[in-house]
Amino acid sequence: QKEVEQNSGPLSVPEGAIASLNCTYSDRVSQSFFWYRQYSGKSPELIMSIYSNGDKEDGRFTAQLNKASQYVSLLIRDSQPSDSATYLCAVIPYGGSQGNLIFGKGTKLSVKP
């Protein structure tokens, strides 16, 4: 059974701090990794994708991938109250196609003013 594991939280950080969200996955040959943000009552919104080992930065967001450790993380710098949401880690398993995603259960982030 291919799995994606996340700490459910809630993770609480003060405004302006760095929020660190972590995810591990069981399928060693997975190639594509995604972070989605989901506000309460809304659908998931793609915020980052990463395919290669290392870091990928986009504005205040940095995704980090370590395939050897089967670990992917998301850092949010200068956290804002508007970042308060559930962050879902998703993986395309080996042989899967874009959109054929296995999701973790999500980490609820709360940014306190």
Next chain:
Amino acid sequence: SAVISQKPSRDICQRGTSLTIQCQVDSQVTMMFWYRQQPGQSLTLIATANQGSEATYESGFVIDKFPISRPNLTFSTLTVSNMSPEDSSIYLCSAGKMNTEAFFGQGTRLTVV
């Protein structure tokens, strides 16, 4: 990214009835998928909607319960058949082009009473 529209956005249905959810994409996409998000849970892939042929269902989901159509590249429907309260969930359509990220519609919140 493609704009994905789902209808209805929400519905309350009687047990034993069926509901058809529509998903329309504003541009031609290769892949379309249907997900379910049960209350407080993460997303689970129901099936891949294949144009002009039968959908590909994930383990635990069957065509008799969740018939899916995809008559062209921009439109798909999911029917939830013979509903029970356990079918109360958010149903989400996802779409994308080959080798690009997939995006989600706004979802359909279904309550079965």
